[in-house]
Amino acid sequence: MENFLTSIAEILEEESVEFTDDLDSFDAWDSLTVLSIIALCDSEYGVALSAEEVDDSGTIQGLKDLIKSKM
Numbered sequence: 001m002e003n004f005l006t007s008i009a010e011i012l013e014e015e016s017v018e019f020t021d022d023l024d025s026f027d028a029w030d031s032l033t034v035l036s037i038i039a040l041c042d043s044e045y046g047v048a049l050s051a052e053e054v055d056d057s058g059t060i061q062g063l064k065d066l067i068k069s070k071m
Contacts, residue, residue, distance in 0.1 A: 011036045019061035041067055
């Protein structure tokens with residue numbers, strides 16, 4: 001998960017992101033972004049997530065914790 005923050009920043013169309021950032025605080029946060037995160041998790045980490053799980057994770061740290069719990 002060494003490139004996790006970089007990958008999430010790219011999806012969110014940001015220069016950089018922090019683990020404490022709320023996911024829904026980004027301008028790019030929408031259903032397509034959620035689908036992009038789901039695809040990233042599947043291809044990079046072999047983890048299947050639902051849109052509800054991604055939304056419920058709240059922060060970038062919450063998302064990372066969710067992915068790790070399913071690995």
